[in-house]
Amino acid sequence: MDTVRRIEAVLAEVLGEVNGPQAPRQLAAALKHAVFPGGARIRPRLCLAVAMACGDDAPALANAGAAAIELLHCASLVHDDLPCFDDADTRRGQPSVHKAFGERLAVLAGDALIVLAFQTVSAQVLHAPQRCAKLLATLSHGVGMPFGIVAGQAWECESTVDLGHYQRAKTGALFSAATSIGAAAAGHACEPWLDLGRWLGEAYQVADDIRDVASDALELGKPTGQDLAHGRPSAVSALGLGGAVARFERLMTHALESIPDCPGSRSLQALIRAESRRLIPTHLARPVHAARRELESRPA
Amino acid sequence: MDTVRRIEAVLAEVLGEVNGPQAPRQLAAALKHAVFPGGARIRPRLCLAVAMACGDDAPALANAGAAAIELLHCASLVHDDLPCFDDADTRRGQPSVHKAFGERLAVLAGDALIVLAFQTVSAQVLHAPQRCAKLLATLSHGVGMPFGIVAGQAWECESTVDLGHYQRAKTGALFSAATSIGAAAAGHACEPWLDLGRWLGEAYQVADDIRDVASDALELGKPTGQDLAHGRPSAVSALGLGGAVARFERLMTHALESIPDCPGSRSLQALIRAESRRLIPTHLARPVHAARRELESRPA
Numbered sequence: 001m002d003t004v005r006r007i008e009a010v011l012a013e014v015l016g017e018v019n020g021p022q023a024p025r026q027l028a029a030a031l032k033h034a035v036f037p038g039g040a041r042i043r044p045r046l047c048l049a050v051a052m053a054c055g056d057d058a059p060a061l062a063n064a065g066a067a068a069i070e071l072l073h074c075a076s077l078v079h080d081d082l083p084c085f086d087d088a089d090t091r092r093g094q095p096s097v098h099k100a101f102g103e104r105l106a107v108l109a110g111d112a113l114i115v116l117a118f119q120t121v122s123a124q125v126l127h128a129p130q131r132c133a134k135l136l137a138t139l140s141h142g143v144g145m146p147f148g149i150v151a152g153q154a155w156e157c158e159s160t161v162d163l164g165h166y167q168r169a170k171t172g173a174l175f176s177a178a179t180s181i182g183a184a185a186a187g188h189a190c191e192p193w194l195d196l197g198r199w200l201g202e203a204y205q206v207a208d209d210i211r212d213v214a215s216d217a218l219e220l221g222k223p224t225g226q227d228l229a230h231g232r233p234s235a236v237s238a239l240g241l242g243g244a245v246a247r248f249e250r251l252m253t254h255a256l257e258s259i260p261d262c263p264g265s266r267s268l269q270a271l272i273r274a275e276s277r278r279l280i281p282t283h284l285a286r287p288v289h290a291a292r293r294e295l296e297s298r299p300a
Numbered sequence: 301m302d303t304v305r306r307i308e309a310v311l312a313e314v315l316g317e318v319n320g321p322q323a324p325r326q327l328a329a330a331l332k333h334a335v336f337p338g339g340a341r342i343r344p345r346l347c348l349a350v351a352m353a354c355g356d357d358a359p360a361l362a363n364a365g366a367a368a369i370e371l372l373h374c375a376s377l378v379h380d381d382l383p384c385f386d387d388a389d390t391r392r393g394q395p396s397v398h399k400a401f402g403e404r405l406a407v408l409a410g411d412a413l414i415v416l417a418f419q420t421v422s423a424q425v426l427h428a429p430q431r432c433a434k435l436l437a438t439l440s441h442g443v444g445m446p447f448g449i450v451a452g453q454a455w456e457c458e459s460t461v462d463l464g465h466y467q468r469a470k471t472g473a474l475f476s477a478a479t480s481i482g483a484a485a486a487g488h489a490c491e492p493w494l495d496l497g498r499w500l501g502e503a504y505q506v507a508d509d510i511r512d513v514a515s516d517a518l519e520l521g522k523p524t525g526q527d528l529a530h531g532r533p534s535a536v537s538a539l540g541l542g543g544a545v546a547r548f549e550r551l552m553t554h555a556l557e558s559i560p561d562c563p564g565s566r567s568l569q570a571l572i573r574a575e576s577r578r579l580i581p582t583h584l585a586r587p588v589h590a591a592r593r594e595l596e597s598r599p600a
Contacts, residue, residue, distance in 0.1 A: 023446030027454035031445065079411065084403035103384035107407065108454050111379065111414060115444035118418040122436035129429035136422035144415035145331065146323030154327035154408050 007044045010063040011035055014120050030101040030109040034074045039092050042275055043178045044070040049271050050182025050193055053264025057186055064124050065135050065181035068117035072143050075113035078106050086226050093221035134184040142177025149174050161233050172201030192260040199255035206248045207279035209235040214281050245284050252276050307344045310363040311335055314420050330401040330409040334374045339392050342575055343478045344370040349571050350482025350493055353564025357486055364424050365435050365481035368417035372443050375413035378406050386526050393521035434484040442477025449474050461533050472501030492560040499555035506548045507579035509535040514581050545584050552576050
C-alpha cells in the first residue's frame, strides 16, 4: 500500500469508529467533511516517510501517529476558518466546516478531532508504552501551550510578535512533531529528526505566506490575501516577496541537508523535493529548482 | 491536604508548566481565567473521592486524572459560553473567557485545555502504563464522539433529540469518566463505579435545568433562562418543574444506593450528600433532604 492510501485508510478507520449510528449525525458529517477529501496530507506523509526511513517496525503505531498529526492539523484548519479568525468560506476547494454546518458544529468538530487524535495514539499504549509515551508527549508539545500550533495561533492576538517564534509555533511545531513521531514510532531517537521538521515547518509557513499573495483562490482552494486582510504577521510583509522567496529557498536547502544518514534517506529526499514543487508558484521558484538539482547531482 | 486543596494545587501545577514566560501572554491569561477561580470542582472531587475509596495507592495518577477531568470541563464551559452557543457574558461570577479576552482566545483556550488534559495523564504513562491506558481511553470516551460531552453538545444541533441520550452525553459522560478514572487510578475495576457516575451526571444535568429557571443570576454566577432562550432540550420543559424535581430526587437516591461496598463509601456518601444540597434551590428540595435523612438512618 502506498503512503497516501495508507493514510487515507487509517483516517477512514479512526473516523469510522467514532462516527457510528449512535453519534449525532450532524457532528459526524462535520468531522468527515473536515477530514475528507484531504489536502496534500504533507504532515502525515512526512511522519510515515520518517518512520519508513527508520525501519517502520511498528506500522500500527506509525499509522496512529500519522493519523493523529493529520487530525490535529484538520482541527486547526476548522477553528482557524471560523468567523472570529479568518472567516474563510472555502477550504480545500469546498465550503469550510462552519459554512457547511454552522459555527457551533465547527467549534465542536475541532474539539472532537483533537480528542480523537489523542484517543488514536492512546489506543496503542498497552502495545508499546515507551514509544507511546514519547508520541503523546510530542503531540502535546506540537499542539498545546506554550510552543504548539494553538500557541502559534495565539501569537496573532499579541501586540508584538517575533516572526520566527510565531512561525515555529504556528507551523513548525506540528512538522517537528511529524518527524519526531515518525522516528519514535519506529523506536528511533527523535532528536536527530527535529531539525528536519523545524526547517520544513518554517519553509512551509513562508511558502503559505507567499501563496497568500501570489496565487489565485481557485488554485489555492481557499481565499487569498488573508494575511493582509487580518493584519497577520507574514514573511511577505516582513521581507517583501523577493525576500520571502529567498528565505524559502534557504530553509528548503537546510531541510534537505539535515536529513540524517539512514536507509530511507533517498525516498525521503524525493518526497520533500516533490512537495517543495507544490509549495510556491513555479515562476517564483527557479532558484529552488536549481538548488535542488545541485543537491541531486551530489554523490549519495 | 484536603481534597479541594489537592485539586487546586495540581491544577496550578499543570497550568504553571505550560504558562511560562515563553507562552503568548494573552492565551496564558485566558487559560488561567478559565480554570481559576474554580466552581464547585464537583467532577475532580468525585474522581478523587472514588480513588480514596479505592485506596488511592497511586496519588499522582489520581491527581492527573482529576485535573484532566476538570480541565476538560473548563474547556467545555469556555466553548459553550461562546457567542455561537450560549453567548454567556458571565461564568462563575466573572466575565466569561470570550468577554474578557475575545472570541479568538476563547476558542484557543478551550483547545489548549483539551490538549493539556491529555498531556497531564500522558505524562504518567511510563509510571503506570496499564492504568494510564484505561485513564486515557476513559477520558476520550467521556469527552469525544460518539458518547462524550462534545457529542452531548452536538445533540443540541439535531432536529430530534432523545432527552436521556442527550443528558447522558452532555453531562453524564464526564461524571462517569470521573468515577471510572478515580477507580482505575487506584488500580480497581471501573465497571462497579460506572453507575454512580451515570446517576450523578443525569441528576446534575436535571438540577442544572432546574436552576436555570428557579435561581437568580447572582446566585448562579451565570445568566439564567438560557435553555428556553436557546430552545435547548431541558428536563423542566419536558417534565415541568415539579416533574424535574421528582426526577432529580429519584436519580440522587439511585446514585447513593449504587456506591459499591468499600472502605471509603461513607465519606463518598457524605460528599455526594453535601453536593446535592447545593444542586437545587433549597425550597424545591424538601423531599430530597427527607430521602437523604432516611438513607443516613439506615445501618451502614
